Amino acid sequence: MASRYLDSETLKFLLFEVHHLDELLQQERFTDYDRESVGLFIDAVTDFSEKELFPYYREMDAHPAHFEAGEVHVHPQVARYMKRAKEMGLAAALFDYDDGGLQMPNMVVTAAAYIQETANNHLPGYLGLTFGAAELILHFGSRQLKDTYVPHMISGDWNGTMCLTEPQAGSSLSDIVTAAVPQGDHYLISGQKIFISGGDYKGVENVVHLVLARIEGAPAGTKGISLFVVPKHRPAADGSLAFNDVNTVGDFQKMGQRGYCTTHLSFGDHQDCRGWLVGEPHQGLKYMFLMMNGARIAVGRGAAAIAMAAWRASLAYAKERPQGRALSSTGKKDVSEAQTLIINHPDVRRMLLTQKVIAEGALSLVLLSSKYQDLSQTHPEEAERRKYGYLLELLTPVAKTYPSEKGIEAVSNGVQVLGGYGFCSDFILQQYYRDIRIFSIYEGTTGIQSMDLLGRKVTMDQGIALTHLAGEMGKTTAAAMAVEGLRPFAETLAGKTGLMKKVLDSLMNYAGKGNYERFLADATVFMEFFGNILVGWLWLDMALHAHQAISKGDTTHGQGFYKSKIHAMEFYFTYELPKSEAQARILLNTADLTVSVEDSLFE
Numbered sequence: 001m002a003s004r005y006l007d008s009e010t011l012k013f014l015l016f017e018v019h020h021l022d023e024l025l026q027q028e029r030f031t032d033y034d035r036e037s038v039g040l041f042i043d044a045v046t047d048f049s050e051k052e053l054f055p056y057y058r059e060m061d062a063h064p065a066h067f068e069a070g071e072v073h074v075h076p077q078v079a080r081y082m083k084r085a086k087e088m089g090l091a092a093a094l095f096d097y098d099d100g101g102l103q104m105p106n107m108v109v110t111a112a113a114y115i116q117e118t119a120n121n122h123l124p125g126y127l128g129l130t131f132g133a134a135e136l137i138l139h140f141g142s143r144q145l146k147d148t149y150v151p152h153m154i155s156g157d158w159n160g161t162m163c164l165t166e167p168q169a170g171s172s173l174s175d176i177v178t179a180a181v182p183q184g185d186h187y188l189i190s191g192q193k194i195f196i197s198g199g200d201y202k203g204v205e206n207v208v209h210l211v212l213a214r215i216e217g218a219p220a221g222t223k224g225i226s227l228f229v230v231p232k233h234r235p236a237a238d239g240s241l242a243f244n245d246v247n248t249v250g251d252f253q254k255m256g257q258r259g260y261c262t263t264h265l266s267f268g269d270h271q272d273c274r275g276w277l278v279g280e281p282h283q284g285l286k287y288m289f290l291m292m293n294g295a296r297i298a299v300g301r302g303a304a305a306i307a308m309a310a311w312r313a314s315l316a317y318a319k320e321r322p323q324g325r326a327l328s329s330t331g332k333k334d335v336s337e338a339q340t341l342i343i344n345h346p347d348v349r350r351m352l353l354t355q356k357v358i359a360e361g362a363l364s365l366v367l368l369s370s371k372y373q374d375l376s377q378t379h380p381e382e383a384e385r386r387k388y389g390y391l392l393e394l395l396t397p398v399a400k401t402y403p404s405e406k407g408i409e410a411v412s413n414g415v416q417v418l419g420g421y422g423f424c425s426d427f428i429l430q431q432y433y434r435d436i437r438i439f440s441i442y443e444g445t446t447g448i449q450s451m452d453l454l455g456r457k458v459t460m461d462q463g464i465a466l467t468h469l470a471g472e473m474g475k476t477t478a479a480a481m482a483v484e485g486l487r488p489f490a491e492t493l494a495g496k497t498g499l500m501k502k503v504l505d506s507l508m509n510y511a512g513k514g515n516y517e518r519f520l521a522d523a524t525v526f527m528e529f530f531g532n533i534l535v536g537w538l539w540l541d542m543a544l545h546a547h548q549a550i551s552k553g554d555t556t557h558g559q560g561f562y563k564s565k566i567h568a569m570e571f572y573f574t575y576e577l578p579k580s581e582a583q584a585r586i587l588l589n590t591a592d593l594t595v596s597v598e599d600s601l602f603e
Contacts, residue, residue: 060259
């Protein structure tokens with residue numbers, strides 16, 4: 001099913017043919033599912049999104065969430081969405097049967113969330129944060145915490161959040177000051193948290209906050225942070241709920257994602273906010289990273305979804321909008337001819353293809369990361385679980401960043417395709433442009449993700465993650481080398497891996513000399529460079545599978561569909577991948593124009 005916001009054929013092609021979901025379904029955990037049942041689930045979510053999400057997308061932007069009379073008011077569709085999502089089991093999809101879940105592969109749950117986000121990126125976050133919080137409690141919480149909170153969260157009756165950021169600390173978690181004072185079997189929590197997505201809204205029965213705080217006497221920095229379950233209403237043994245002194249003191253009015261509330265919370269204004277420790281003291285940041293890593297892939301997924309929706313809307317417009325005339329062989333326009341559709345103008349085609357390769361490349365990256373997440377947990381061989389764990393660690397910051405940053409570029413191209421209309425509220429592109437801008441900030445900014453990639457993930461355990469990635473890329477390159485039409489592109493990709501080694505050798509010289517500030521100074525440029533090559537690999541892999549389908553006479557998606565993937569790969573290798581050369585020149589340049597610059601030079 002194709003729509004103005006979703007290309008289901010491409011999604012299924014990536015799931016089943018490129019990333020081989022069938023192989024994942026052979027794992028013992030997922031044997032209750034097969035291609036047919038997953039296909040039916042995907043179709044059901046697509047139908048749900050068409051009816052319950054997309055029709056409210058622009059309306060939620062026009063009537064945003066807002067704080068009034070001590071409460072956050074959201075669009076009525078939020079409650080209806082949560083009810084329907086509960087009935088469909090969307091909140092429970094990822095969890096074990098023993099915990100009341102459906103035990104689906106993360107890869108399938110990711111695809112389902114992606115479909116919803118292409119339709120309306122304001123709604124799925126309410127659900128996504130809830131099962132992310134529930135997952136963390138299941139991993140690290142006591143049996144009492146699990147029994148008290150998780151069933152209500154999996155059912156969709158209670159919401160969940162993650163509370164990290166504080167007004168004075170921003171992204172610097174070392175500087176959080178929210179306090180936790182021991183009080184019998186619980187702690188008294190006091191402090192403030194800001195930018196809490198889905199933090200509270202009128203009509204939700206309860207919100208279960210996962211809060212980072214410091215126990216009295218804890219070590220300074222991140223080593224002294226603990227994690228607590230802090231519900232808005234604390235449940236009693238008889239099932240009743242009592243207010244837990246969690247106060248919403250305001251919300252944030254945003255340029256985009258206006259239907260997705262973002263709150264400012266205050267804990268313990270009346271010294272009666274109780275929190276329950278999750279796991280061991282001072283291990284909170286380690287625990288929270290389980291949720292944050294999943295959330296980072298989810299952020300990339302959301303950005304990829306917006307990029308896809310914008311690409312589909314731009315394409316539909318270009319196929320309908322007549323303007324101008326084609327140039328004749330003399331280089332002149334014949335004004336007596338009828339106007340041509342703008343999709344026939346080469347520059348418009350370039351912008352549309354740029355959108356396509358970014359949107360579909362980003363989706364492939366997110367799905368692959370989700371597959372690695374599944375295999376790191378379910379593969380029967382321990383060595384393979386470790387390998388996929390390393391690959392997941394390496395890809396996570398890129399899966400968050402590439403769709404977010406390149407997605408902004410893709411949607412900007414979409415606005416440009418529509419021209420002046422793209423800038424007007426009558427058309428949907430301007431909303432996509434406003435909505436996607438936050439994704440490079442969510443769950444750790446691009447700069448933070450880039451330092452994580454270069455400073456931690458590339459170097460961890462003597463670079464073993466990169467070694468595993470090179471092995472995976474090498475398989476694709478070797479297979480493409482055997483195909484005459486793909487060989488030149490395989491050779492180009494092989495050259496890029498050599499360029500990557502040259503860049504890393506140069507950067508590691510700084511680290512080897514203890515000059516870590518210079519080592520990481522251009523981490524964001526390295527992220528662009530690395531992501532560019534990584535998505536080049538994914539496009540070559542897509543083209544390889546498309547070529548194999550054509551060779552076999554496969555009609556699953558139609559020969560034209562497969563040819564379009566090969567053409568898109570050629571476009572990526574011609575227009576996008578060469579940018580890595582310029583990025584490499586920046587990274588190899590020894591000039592220091594940022595670290596040691598005098599402040600006066602910024603004047």
